[in-house]
Amino acid sequence: MPTKIHPALIGFTALVFIFLVGPLVIVLGSALSDTTYLTFPPQGLSLRWFENIFAIDAFRRTILTSLQVAVISTFVALLIGIPASYAMSRYRIQLPGWLSTLFVLPVLVPELVLGFSLLKNLAFQFNAPIFLSLIIGHTILILPYVIRVISASLASFDFSIEEAAISLGSPPLKTFFTVLLPNVRSGVIAAFILAFITSVNDVSISIFLTGPGISTLPIQLLAHMEQFFDPTVASVSVLLMVLTVAVMAIVERTLGLTFLAK
Amino acid sequence: MTKPLSIRNITAHYGQTKVLEDLSLDIAEGELVSLLGASGCGKTTTLRLVAGFLQPTSGSITLGGKDLTKLPAHQRDIGLVFQNYALFPHLSVADNVGFGLKQRGVSGEAKTKRVGAMLERVGLAHLADRLPGALSGGQKQRVALARALVIEPPLLMFDEPLSNLDAKLRVDMRVEIRQLQRANGTTSVYVTHDQEEAFSISDRVAIMHAGKIMQLDTPENLYQRPANAFVARFVGFENLVPMKVVARDGAQITAEAAGGVKLTLSLEHFGAIPDNFVLACRADGLAVTDNMAAEGIPTTLGLRTYLGRAYQYQSETAAGMLVANGLLSKPLEPGSSAKLVPVPDQCTILAVE
Secondary structure, three states, rough: OOOOHHHHHHHHHHHHHHHHHHHHHHHHHHHHOOOOOOOOOOOOEHHHHHHHHHOHHHHHHHHHHHHHHHHHHHHHHHHHHHHHHHHHHHHOOOOOOOOHHHHHHHHOOOHHHHHHHHHHHHHHOOOOHHHHHHOOOHHHHHHHHHHHHHHHHHHHHHHHHHHHHOOOOOOOHHHHHHHHHHHHHHHHHHHHHHHHHHHHHHHOOHHHHHHHEEEOOOHHHHHHHOOOOOHHHHHHHHHHHHHHHHHHHHHHHHHHHHHOOO | OOOOEEEEEEEEEEEEEEEEEEEEEOOOOOOOEEOOOOOOOOOOHHHHHHOOOOOOEEEEEEEEEEEEEOOOHHHOOOEEEEOOOOOOOOHHHHHHHHHHHHHOOOOOHHHHHHHHHHHHHOOOHOOOOOOOOHHHHHHHHHHHHHHOOOOOOOOEEOOOOOOOOOHHHHHHHHHHHHHHHHOOOOOOOEEOHHHHHHHHHHHHHHHHOOOEEEEEEEEHHHHOOOOHHHHHHHOOOOEEEEEEEEEOOEEEEEEEEHHHHHHEHHHHHHHOOOEEEEEEOOOHHEEEEEEOOOOOEEEEEEEEEEEOOOEEEEEEEEOEOOOOOOOOOOOOOOOOOEEEEEEEEHHEEOOOO
């Protein structure tokens, strides 16, 4: 028997959908506009604002920097986050309760404050290179997300499965890779995507840490907007969205498949 | 292949809490011994110590003469069956069973063959390609059993393997486990809190309490001749009456309980009786009669409950509150006077502790 859906529910769903997708449509529309100013609906269709991104040297360089920073800091965060989440789930009883809170504390600190203090300490005090400061800053920013997401997927993992593998002769470290990781695969992928997106889109921390010669895409975008109000802003946004979706797809494919192949 | 297990003077702590105290246990080759007790008695701790997941504070564990105490868990070569099955969710039934073989370098044809034969034995050959998520509880436990047996371990250990199954399946599975264990002749440790389960499948049962083995014996001996008050209560001797011998007369003795109740007991049935002892009787071991001329413990009957095979009475006596069963054909009213007559077959003698 088909369930009857209340018309109001359909209407409400549609509203939420428009609310979520609407801005994206406007951005995409504006990016395709042939005008020299931001407008929606687009007047005339043109890809010249996309060409413009690559024509401007600063955009080309910052796209590359953003990708490098995002990939490296995401891997560093996973490298720290996976073992940390594992330890906190596996030894939950033995470890103090505040430890898991400690790992998510950076979320509670306003990003601007975090960015400023990193600038003061890393850049001024230790004279750290800009690129390294960016990696450190982004790793701190995304680590809480990585730990939260992976901890959540570990929460449903039954550690007696790990003991079963060990009792069958699999050494603990090997068990971690062959038994535990495949079972939290979806959590790792989710953490990767979330961390990557957060890093690529970050403004508040990067704005303090970027400097002469090295900038990230959102910061370059901000700088560009201060001078021009052309649809390049929209086309860069579209590019960011495409990039994000592409990374999600790649991660899902590669990470997903290699984990499946044990 | 199978080997005897010897646990010597094991003491274990969780942090500051002592969970096992100077525990020793010898299990002969091919024998199945159950560790039976309430939660927190140390039975699972004992199993985890032997498996290598916990380290004892002192003492040693040897399997067939080989010292396991310091050996890492993955080198101990012990087959484990867990309460919640602990199957690998991402591997098929066949790969689950083959996991231990793979660690032992068995692969290809040889592995497929042994996995197939094992699945055949537990009746799951047709499910080899399924993932564990698609199996019922009973099937999962069969896979877990197959996975532990296929590596032909010198020792098998079961951690409450049936407690997640429903009552009917539990009985079927324990018969199956016993048959497989007998067929392979594998030395086994079986942890459970279910007395019927332990008694039905074990060669010997260790009844545990507060980190100690209270008694290790055959199910028959435990059931009929408990060594102490704890075990007596555990196996259903509800009534423990302290008594003192007042007269010995050849094959009989006369003993007196609190309140001056006198009973005559036959040495032929109970064996030697010390001067001070505890008479332990099941509810069935105290027959309720309204014949006040009978030799027994005088009582005023209290609450009467219906058990199906008998009526049970909460009976107030000079020796304390006792539980006794009376005939269905002759229900007695609460509040009336009666005598509780010990039935020797359902009673035993305990030393005073």
